[in-house]
Amino acid sequence: MRLFISLSSVLLVSAAYAQNLPRLPDGQPDIQGMYSRNGLVGLESNAPENPIDPSDKNPLSVSSRGDGLGPYPKIFNEGGSRIRPQGRQAHRTGIVDPADKKLPWKPEEDERRRQFLLKMNPPSDLRHVELNARCTLPGPFQGEDGNNPYQFLQPSGEVVMLYDYNHTSRVIHLDGRPHLPKDIRLFMGDSIGHWDGNTLVVDTTNFNGRVAYSREIPYLSDQLHTVERFTVTDANTIEYEVTIDDPGLFTKPWKTAGYFARSPKDTQSLEFACAEGSQTLVNIFGNPPEVTR
């Protein structure tokens, strides 16, 4: 009952706000600014035992030690801080379809990724070091949401999504152009969008098969096709849902959800030189040969 009242309140607030959305000269609702993204990547039911570090919801995580002496103190995940929501809001987060969070894996692909995970600790080779630790671009899902904010810019006819994480970006074209030819493959994909009222709908294809969803799903295939819905519900909140259609791994599409919350005004994107600032490969494999310069 309480949930129903909360959701009703959100809908009322959303409807009122949608009628008065501030708009840019090209007609787009103005969503520009810095945001944190929250709640997007959730554990599937029947998640595999992950030998690296699963999410905090997984009891196998070394971060969830009962003695409170886990390796990551609370200082992690506070770079994406957000301003307090206006009133009480309910958000849909994590895997929302199917409702039981049991993903529609092709059995042979589920087994293949489970075997892949077993080779990640210790990593049997570079391919089995997680993609983010190798400083690859994060794809749609692995922007280190707790630590790194996102910035939306809206030049005429486009929405540009700047990732603080690894300084990458997505340019979402709103002019109805077709997707890139199939032989062009990208970490961040090729995004075409349009506004449907107060919802930005984004269709993305041309992924390169080197994009992870989570630590338990360490890769998606190059057949990945996403449809994202960014729904502006008030001046500080964008509800987010993405349909993940990957016929290379799954028998049908599934959906996950989260929300963007506006960050405090002093939030800045900081320099992110991933390969220089990361010592992960050295800490796993040891020092590379000396370089003379």
Added chain:
Amino acid sequence: MKYFAAVWFLLAASAPLAAHHAFAAEFDVDQPVKVHGTVTKLDWVNPHAWIYVDVKGPDGKVVNWHFELGPPNALFRLGWRKDSIPAGLEVDITGFRAKNGGEVGNGRSIILPDGKELFSGGSGPGSRGAEKQ
């Protein structure tokens, strides 16, 4: 202050743990370490800040250890600035050693000369870090 305390509480209550890389592939949870040493530098770089300390062993030999911290944006949001931990400061650092067996670790907490512990669960609402904001 009340505003930031409220925000901090929300974060502490709801934030999932994540990092740029998985802990267990890189660090050994069965090798906790604690060192006492003198800070030589703090690198404010993404994806992780790093603190370097000179540690004198029982044989008198000084070894430079370094420990991984959270990303700069996380440190900044708690009120830390570039000069918060100056070179020359004596600190105790607890953490977990890297799997390569070197003088490298994942920093869990830093204890300042006045006993204040940074970056741990103790830096909660009302702590100096939060108040600075």
